[in-house]
Amino acid sequence: MNSIVEALAGGVTADQLERLELPAEYTAAHLRVEDVDMFRGVTDKDVRKSLRVGPVPMPDLAPDEVLVAVMASSINYNTVWSAMFEPIPTFRFLRQYAKEGGWAARHDLPYQVVGSDGAGVIVRVGSGVRRWRSGDHVVLSPAYVDDQEPGTHGDGMLGSEQRAWGFETNxxxxxxFAVVRASQLIPKPAHLTWEEAACNTLCAGTAYRMLVGERGARLKQGDVVLIWGAVGGLGAYAVQFVKNGGGISVGVVGSAQKAEALRKLGCDVVIDRNEIGLGDDAGDDPEHVIRVGKRLGAIIRREVGEDPNIVFEHVGRATFGISVFVVRRGGVVVTCGSSTGYQHRYDNRYLWMKLKRVIGSHVANLQEQWECNRLIGLGRIMPTMSALYPLAEVGEAARLVQTNQHIGKVAVLCLAPEPGLGVTDPGLRARIGVDRLNPLGSFETVQAGAGRS
Incomplete structure (x- = not known):
């Protein structure tokens, strides 16, 4: 292990890297199948109790896969779901996938290595990999697709066997270390550190598809976009895409500190959820939904002069009915998740009689990820990291997201021995400006602990 870390730090060649011996085991954040019932009857399903960090066996590579030495990763809400074993234990996904046989059978294990983001260095390539080699610096898309399935060639996210890597796979x-398909690989932006680069792929790619891509809301100049949770992992990228695309951003957040962070991102209109009387149970009472929707709509019209063209929706049960109500006639609600609950209630009259649309969106296909990555590489979209933890404290990092105490993204150092490494184009970094590259850096939520920054 140390020889690989030292070799990567010293700029080893691809041939030299491939000759280094891989460890039989590696350190990973993982869940154990024997723990799936640990939260039964428990109100606070504290993910610090279920996420383990320790050795797991090194898996073999399929011909279309690569092994990546992960320098840094980040926390996404799907890891929180996995660690709570909700809505179902993700071991069921592994068993279902393993039924395909062949290489898929490796995934059905009594443990699951979780995590759907990563930035690192390729250390091995499968025999069928053509466009990548050991030593390449990459970031990892969470979209795990079957390239032999017809639907994948129309849109990678429409294939029936599409899965979320590190959530529906092992x-x-x-x-x-992480095992990914070659179709998950994207070049790492050269001006970013490992931890900055590791924060982007899942959330930035998801927001790109929702707002900019042809299969999403197709944001255009002047569009008013309402963004729930506007300084969370997804929302902070949504604000940037709206601003970058000439739209007018309206962000909703839940505290004065988050409102300050949202203004620093350049959001045009900042609304505190307490101002509109929004609680976590707001979606359960249809009359309350309309009252909140009217208050929210009045604020947006006062500040902007018109109703939203687009609502960026990922909160779910608590906000979905309000989103359908408040978006303008002919407008679009685009949704990618339901962190407050999957069962939504809304008044359908406001959908059909005002010709509104609801678009379901999930992650992003590889082309969309590359387009998004290009904007990051040009310095048009910035990382949203505000906290950094060592892998040994991944439970604390995930708990921060579970309790919604985070701003932007929570990064995790894996093999990188310290923050600030991985930049291969310092000139571009200097031209963009370090302050611009870390718009949420001053809103760091934690201080203590080795490896945090």
Whole structure:
């Protein structure tokens, strides 16, 4: 292990890297199948109790896969779901996938290595990999697709066998090593550190598809976009895409500190959820939904002069009915998740009689990820990291997201021995400006602990 870390730090050649012996085991954040009932009857399903960090066996590579030495990763809400074993234990996904046989059978194990983001260095390539080689610096898309399935060639996200890597598969990114398909690889932006680069792929790619891509809301100049949770992992990228695309951003957040962070991102209109009387149970009472919707709509019209063209929706049960109500006639609600609950209630009259649309969106296909990555590489979209933890404290990092105490993204150092490494184009970094590259850096939520910054 140390020889690989030292070799990567010293700029080893691809041939030299491939000759280094891989460890039989590696350190990973993982869940154990024997723990799936640990939260039964428990109100606070504290993910610090279920996420383990320790050795797991090194898996073999399929011909279309690569092994990546993960320098850094980040926390996404799907890891929180996995660690709570909700809505179902993700071991069921592994068993279902393993039924395909062949290489898929490796994934059905009594443990699951979780994590759906990563930035690192390729250390091995499968025999069928053509466009990548050992030593390449990459970031990892969470979209795990079957390239032999017809639907994948129309849109990678429409294939029936599309899965979320590290959530519906094993060998995820919160670890020293990760196994991914070659179709998940994207060049790492050269001006970013490992931890900055590791924060982007899942959330930035998801927001790009929702707002900019042809299969999403197709944001255009002047569009008013309402963004729930506007300084969370997804929302902070949504604000940037709206601003970058000439739209007018309206962000909703839940505290004065988050409102300050949102203004620093350049959001045009900032609304505190307490101002509109929004609680976590707001979606359960249809009359309350309309009252909140009217208050929210009045604020947006006062500040902007018109109703939203687009609502960026990922909160779910607590906000979905309000989103359908408040978006303008002919407008679009685009949704990618339901962190407050999957069962939504809304008044359908406001959908059909005002010709509104609801678009379901999930992650991003590889082309969309590359387009998004290009904007990051040009310095048009910035990382949203505000906290950094060592892998040994991944439970604390995930708990921060579970309790919604985070701003932007929570990064995790894996093999990188310290923050600030991985930049291969310092000139571009200097031209963009370090302050611009870390718009949420001053809103760091934690201080103590080795490896945090």
């Amino acid at each position: 060998f995820g990114g919160l670890a020293h």
